[in-house]
Amino acid sequence: xxxxxxxxxxxxxxxxxxxxxxxxxxxxxxxxxxxxxxxxxxxxxxxxxxxxxxxxxxxxxxxxxxxxxxxxxxxxxxxxxxxxxxxxxxxxxxxxxxxxxxxxxxxxxxxxxxxxxxxxxxxxxxxxxx
Amino acid sequence: xxxxxxxxxxxxxxxxxxxxxxxxxxxxxxxxxxxxxxxxxxxxxxxxxxxxxxxxxxxxxxxxxxxxxxxxxxxxxxxxxxxxxxxx
Numbered sequence: 001x002x003x004x005x006x007x008x009x010x011x012x013x014x015x016x017x018x019x020x021x022x023x024x025x026x027x028x029x030x031x032x033x034x035x036x037x038x039x040x041x042x043x044x045x046x047x048x049x050x051x052x053x054x055x056x057x058x059x060x061x062x063x064x065x066x067x068x069x070x071x072x073x074x075x076x077x078x079x080x081x082x083x084x085x086x087x088x089x090x091x092x093x094x095x096x097x098x099x100x101x102x103x104x105x106x107x108x109x110x111x112x113x114x115x116x117x118x119x120x121x122x123x124x125x126x127x128x129x130x
Numbered sequence: 131x132x133x134x135x136x137x138x139x140x141x142x143x144x145x146x147x148x149x150x151x152x153x154x155x156x157x158x159x160x161x162x163x164x165x166x167x168x169x170x171x172x173x174x175x176x177x178x179x180x181x182x183x184x185x186x187x188x189x190x191x192x193x194x195x196x197x198x199x200x201x202x203x204x205x206x207x208x209x210x211x212x213x214x215x216x217x218x
Contacts, residue, residue, distance in 0.1 A: 010134055013179065017141035020172055024145035027152045027168060033160050036152070040164050043145070044171045051138070052193075055178040063187045067178065070193045074171070077201040081167060081208075085160055088208045092215040094158050 005057045012054030019047030032096040033089045037082050044078040135183035139176060146172045163207045170200035 023043020030036045052071040056064035089095050090105065097103075146169060153165035174196050181189045 006131060009182070010131075013134060013138040014141075016175060017138045017145075020142050020145040020175060021148075023168060024148040024172075027165060028148055028155075033158055033164070036161065036164060040168050043168050048171050048175050051142075051175040052178050055182040058182040058185070059187060059190075063190055066190045066194060070174065070197045073194075073197050073201075074174075077197070081201060081204045084205055084208045085164055088212045089158070089160050091212055092160075094160055 008057045009054045012050045012057070016047050016050030016052075016054060019043055019050060023047055032099055034086060034095050035099070037086055041078055041082045044081075045075055048074050132183070135179060138179050139183075142172055142176045142179065146176075159211055160208065163204050163211075167200055167204045170196055170203075174200075 020043050023039050023041075026039020026042070027036050030039055049071045052067045056067040059067065149165050149168050149172065153162055153169065156162060174193050177189050177193055177196075181187060
C-alpha cells in the first residue's frame with residue numbers, strides 16, 4: 001500500500017511542478033493580458049490540483065479531505081478569477097487589439113446599441129477589413 | 131523520496147521566481163494581480179509539498195486560508211481597477 005501511494009506521489013508531484021513551471025513561463029513569455037490568463041489558469045488549476053492530490057497520498061487519512069477541499073475550491077475559483085480579470089481587461093481597454101482574430105462581444109455590443117466608450121473602442125468594421 | 135521532494139520544491143521555487151518577473155514588469159495592474167494570484171497558488175503547492183516531506187500536518191489550515199484569500203484579493207482588486215477606470 002505504501003509503495004502504491006509513494007508511486008502516486010512520485011508521478012503527481014513532478015507533473016504538478018511541471019505545470020507550475022509551464023504556467024510561470026507562459027506568464028512571462030506571452031504577449032498580452034488575455035493570453036497570459038490562459039497560462040496562469042493552467043498553473044492555478046492543474047498544477048495545484050496534481051500537487052495537492054500527490055500530497056494527500058502522503059498524509060494520514062484524516063488530513064486528506066482538507067487538501068482535497070483546497071483543490072476543489074481552487075477548481076471553482078480559478079475560472080471566476082480569470083473571467084473577472086478578462087472582463088476588467090476588456091472594459092478598461094487592457095487588451096492588445098492587434099493580436100485579436102475577432103471580437104464577437106464588440107459586434108454584439110454595437111448591435112445592442114451599447115458600444116464600449118473610450119479611445120481604444122473596437123469598431124465593428126474592423127474585422128471586415130482583415 | 132527526499133530527492134523527489136527536493137526536485138519538486140526546486141521547480142516550484144524557480145516557477146515562483148519566474149512569476150515574480152511578471153509581477154515586477156507589469157505592464158498593467160491586471161498583470162500584477164494575475165501574477166500575485168499565481169504566486170499564492172505556488173505558495174500553496176510548495177507548502178503542501180513541504181508538509182508531505184516533513185510528515186507534518188500543522189500547515190494544512192494555512193492552505194485553506196491562502197486559497198480563500200487569493201480568490202477574494204484578486205476579485206476585489208480587479209473590481210477596484212474597473213471602478214477606477216470607470217471614473218476617469
